[in-house]
Amino acid sequence: MKLVVRVKLLPTPVQAAALEATLHACNEAATWAASVVFEKEARRVLELRKHAYAEIRARWGLGAQAAQHAIKKTCDAYTTLKANVRAGRYGRPGSRRHIRASGKPVVFRPQAAQPYDDRMLSWQHQARTVSIWTTAGRLKGVAFTGQAEQLAVLAAHRKGESDLLFRDGKWFLIATCDIDEAAPNTHPAGxxxxxxxxxxxxxxxxxxxxxxxxxxxxxxxxxxxxxxxxxxxxxxxxxxxxxxxxxxxxxxxxxxxxxxxxxxxxxxxxxxxxxxxxxxxxxxxxxxxxxxxxxxxxxxxxxxxxxxxxxxxxxxxxxxxxxxxxxxxxxxxxxxxxxxxxxxxxxxxxxxxxxxxxxxxxxxxxxxxxxxxxxxxxxxxxxxxxxxxx
Missing domain, CATH: 3.30.420 (Nucleotidyltransferase; domain 5)
Structure with a gap:
């Protein structure tokens, strides 16, 4: 069973500036990739990678993994948009809301969340710090905090990607944890x-x-x-x-x-x-x-x-x-x-x-x-x- 644990980062002002610049660069790159998808109908990751990967690395200075995640995030956004349009969440075809949603490229907010994998982010649970990639280089010793129960789950079961998020002036890491389910009760009393x-x-x-x-x-x-x-x-x-x-x-x-x-x-x-x-x-x-x-x-x-x-x-x-x-x-x-x-x-x-x-x-x-x-x-x-x- 997959659960998500959110921990709060406590960066210094210098570290916070590097994290903010990284989010802006990643989301600008993803927004540009979204315009490529809109123009060339390249909605699959492998197809979009041919058109956007080299340009993203050269123009925004992103690392290989960060560029891959920006491309994947763009394709996922279009997949979600397509599902919502099919489900009728934007009204009928031809309506103003439908046209506004599907008639232009997807745009990412400058501070939208950015996914990180284990090559870009490592956890030091005993020291309660992380080492995280940024456009200014790798930041080491970025402190984090959270509730004791959540931190125990994080240390024991974290697996997969984590998302860097900036909200209301605070920095967070949202980590995916894979937890074994309890043995199900196959004979309930009611x-x-x-x-x-x-x-x-x-x-x-x-x-x-x-x-x-x-x-x-x-x-x-x-x-x-x-x-x-x-x-x-x-x-x-x-x-x-x-x-x-x-x-x-x-x-x-x-x-x-x-x-x-x-x-x-x-x-x-x-x-x-x-x-x-x-x-x-x-x-x-x-x-x-x-x-x-x-x-x-x-x-x-x-x-x-x-x-x-x-x-x-x-x-x-x-x-x-x-x-x-x-x-x-x-x-x-x-x-x-x-x-x-x-x-x-x-x-x-x-x-x-x-x-x-x-x-x-x-x-x-x-x-x-x-x-x-x-x-x-x-x-x-x-x-x-x-x-x-x-």
Whole structure:
């Protein structure tokens, strides 16, 4: 299983200047290579290498490995763009957004992340320093820091490339780690159903609800502040809005980590698997009022699901995905489904058998039942290959 660990670099001013110049050079080279791809349709690495490799080395003074990574990064960007266009994420062909995305070459930000392999970067874990290639020569003794647990994972399991990243005035290295998965529980005692929502971010079939009311109030305050800053539109207001957006993302990520950790721990303790809803396309399917649209679009439910999956794989807990259709309208006792079974957001009352329960807990029971059925039929989930844990 592949995980990603982010460590913070602590360069001196001279080292930071060299790292910044390196990022700028690599991204300028990648942007130029992207224009070559756009003109000559050379979207494969070997093909683009024939047109761009020598020019990149001569014009920007990049080393052999850095030039190779700039070319590969460009080809990967076009592959991602093509997949997004095919999936319709840029609208219909001929629309303004579609033309803006596919009608011009890809452009990389001057401080976009740059990949490093083991020839360009070496780690000294005991000294907590790295030796890293730059356009000004190889920098030795660049200090790094991080949480003790993350550094232990990094020292024991790091394998593959690492990305150099500059964000909000700070330098980071994002390292890929290959961790052995725990022996999976092939005979779970049942499944813990997890219902995701807006009022309760997550509700389990054990009756535990991670209430989102306080969080939603804070998010509403954040939205009002963001709107006020956008309306003001001064330089200082935009700078403050950018800082505030980072805080919102970090708060949501921290909450998702805590929720996923509790769910996986409970499933592991009781010898059960975890059943999750398939939420693909929920934003397109859901018909919501305007305030509800803001809530469902702003909370990272996919991130919460990915956190549950990777933590479950580390613990050997099986995870299955089930169809989310009518889980909120179906009775978990007699399985009669009707819209009238939901007299309110929080209450479920079956019109056939008279069963009454909290709506989210009833839905989580339905998800648990469907999870067991999926498991018996032999269909299992596929965990994402790469998940950020830092």
């Amino acid at each position: 499944f813990l159903g997890v219902d995701l929502g807006m009022v309760n971010i997550a509700a389990t079939s054990d009756g535990e609800r991670h209430c989102g009311r306080r969080i939603n109030r804070k998010r509403e305050q954040d939205r009002k502040l963001r709107g006020k800053l956008q309306k003001k539109s001064t330089k200082s207001a935009r700078r403050r809005a950018k800082r505030h957006a980072g805080k919102e993302a970090r708060r949501a990520k921290d909450i998702n980590h805590k929720i996923s950790k509790g769910i996986v721990a409970e499933a592991e303790r009781t010898g059960r698997g975890i059943a999750l809803e398939t939420l693909t396309g929920i934003r397109e399917r859901a018909r919501l009022r305007r305030p509800q649209r803001v809530k469902i679009h702003s909370w990272p439910f996919a991130q919460l699901g990915s956190f549950i999956v990777y933590k479950a794989k580390r613990a050997g807990v099986p995870v299955v995905y089930v169809d989310s259709a009518y889980t909120s309208q179906e009775c978990s006792k007699c399985h009669h489904a009707a819209r009238g079974n939901r007299p309110s957001q929080a209450v479920f009352s079956c019109r056939v058998c008279g069963f009454v329960d909290h709506a989210d807990r009833n839905a989580s029971h339905n998800i648990a039942h469907r999870g067991w059925y999926v498991w018996v039929c032999g269909a299992q989930s596929t965990a994402p290959e790469l998940t950020l844990i830092a």
